[in-house]
Amino acid sequence: xxxxxxxxxxxxxxxxxNGRELAKQLQIxxxxxxxxxxxxESLVQKILTSYEKALSLLRCxxxxxxxxxxxxxxxxxxGIGMSESPRSLSGxxxxxxxxxEQEHKDGSRxxxxxxxxxxxxxxxxxxxPEGPLDDGFSWRxxxxxxxxxxxxxxxxxKCTHRNAQGCLATKQVQRSDDDPTIFEITxxxxxxxTQVSQQIPPPAALPGNQGLMDSKDHQQFxxxxxxxxxQAQDMLLSFQSGLRVxxxxxxxxxxxxxxPFCFTSTSNIKVEEPGFSTxxxxxxxxxxxxxxxxxxxxxxxxYFSMSSDQMNSLGGNQNLQAPEANLNEIISAAASTTxxxxxxxxxxxxxxxxxxxxxxxxxx
DNA sequence: CAGATTTGACCCCG
DNA sequence: CGGGGTCAAATCTG
Numbered sequence: 001x002x003x004x005x006x007x008x009x010x011x012x013x014x015x016x017x018n019g020r021e022l023a024k025q026l027q028i029x030x031x032x033x034x035x036x037x038x039x040x041e042s043l044v045q046k047i048l049t050s051y052e053k054a055l056s057l058l059r060c061x062x063x064x065x066x067x068x069x070x071x072x073x074x075x076x077x078x079g080i081g082m083s084e085s086p087r088s089l090s091g092x093x094x095x096x097x098x099x100x101e102q103e104h105k106d107g108s109r110x111x112x113x114x115x116x117x118x119x120x121x122x123x124x125x126x127x128x129p130e131g132p133l134d135d136g137f138s139w140r141x142x143x144x145x146x147x148x149x150x151x152x153x154x155x156x157x158k159c160t161h162r163n164a165q166g167c168l169a170t171k172q173v174q175r176s177d178d179d180p181t182i183f184e185i186t187x188x189x190x191x192x193x194t195q196v197s198q199q200i201p202p203p204a205a206l207p208g209n210q211g212l213m214d215s216k217d218h219q220q221f222x223x224x225x226x227x228x229x230x231q232a233q234d235m236l237l238s239f240q241s242g243l244r245v246x247x248x249x250x251x252x253x254x255x256x257x258x259x260p261f262c263f264t265s266t267s268n269i270k271v272e273e274p275g276f277s278t279x280x281x282x283x284x285x286x287x288x289x290x291x292x293x294x295x296x297x298x299x300x301x302x303y304f305s306m307s308s309d310q311m312n313s314l315g316g317n318q319n320l321q322a323p324e325a326n327l328n329e330i331i332s333a334a335a336s337t338t339x340x341x342x343x344x345x346x347x348x349x350x351x352x353x354x355x356x357x358x359x360x361x362x363x364x
Numbered sequence: 365c366a367g368a369t370t371t372g373a374c375c376c377c378g
Numbered sequence: 379c380g381g382g383g384t385c386a387a388a389t390c391t392g
Contacts, residue, residue, distance in 0.1 A: 141369055143384060156383070160368090172383090369390070376383080 116188040122181050137191060139171060151177035161193035168192065 139157035146153045152175035159167040168189040176182035 140367085142386090144370075145382065145384095148381060154382085158384090170383095365392105367391090370388080372385105372387095374383105374385075376381105378379100378381090 116186055118184055118186040120176070120182055120184045122179070122183070135185075137169070147174065149177075150174065152180070159191060159193055165193045 138160040140160045140162075141155055141157050143156035144153045145156070154172055154174040157171045157173065159169040161167045162169075169191040170188045172186040172188075174184045174186070176184060
């Protein structure tokens, strides 16, 4: 994308370079029998982190699928936070305040337009009933509701930085009535808060091991890695256990990419979008997706070695139902964290710059 | 005391 | 009209 900031580009390159270096290190480690498992794992995680960051950069740099922001026109491409009205600062406390600024449109409410995706997490045990639901972001609970037909109430969370930075991300946590150990977490909106990548550009690629996640204090540089470490772990976790992620109700117009897909090959993906029939997704998108849609993310995702064949083997060609049913076993292990990777930039939609074709980087 | 949670009421939308 | 989502005052907690 042309509106990618220069430092972002640098950043991206740094990350990719970093990842490559790390991969090399890993390669060495693999060839050395004395290499410890921990060291290898550490490297893997760093690699994942690196690529995750790169992907994030790619996604966030484009006119991301943020309908409001995009619709807002030339105003502040990135500064979504600015457009958020603090609500209740002045004026009527309720109704037509917070929304209208972004809506500038009648019927369409944020409620409808915000993209959302759902994942189901099972925690067979765990310290607390919901303690494990930490996904790396700081959420603040703002409501709880009894849902008709559901045994358990639904909890509503919003990003802690909502006021400070106008981060619109929210999530709902609903415990399954069938299996109380299963939590269905619906995410909405993306995080625009700083814990993503809008930080000061990292100094440089640090090919070496950056201290084994000891100092978590310096958010500048550690926040992201820290975040990603979790992600990496989580990704690994989801690989093993088949975390199930259901994406639905993307608000992005059809000309947008389907970013959430990028990552979700770890599990079942279901996208439901108004105007986009589910069956269509099941029958077509899923089938084509690995080759056409996944553009940057999947083709470049190291952690998704899952090929289209595999995707298809999951039943992608026919429909998603069958595999979904089969894979119904979600995380059985203690899922201390859920897949935060999507929160980062779930909706990156950007054309993939050929120059950035990951395939040419020859990683792995 | 600041920030998080609880909780009842309000509002949107189907 | 009612269900679901959100707000915000009250309350709790570290």
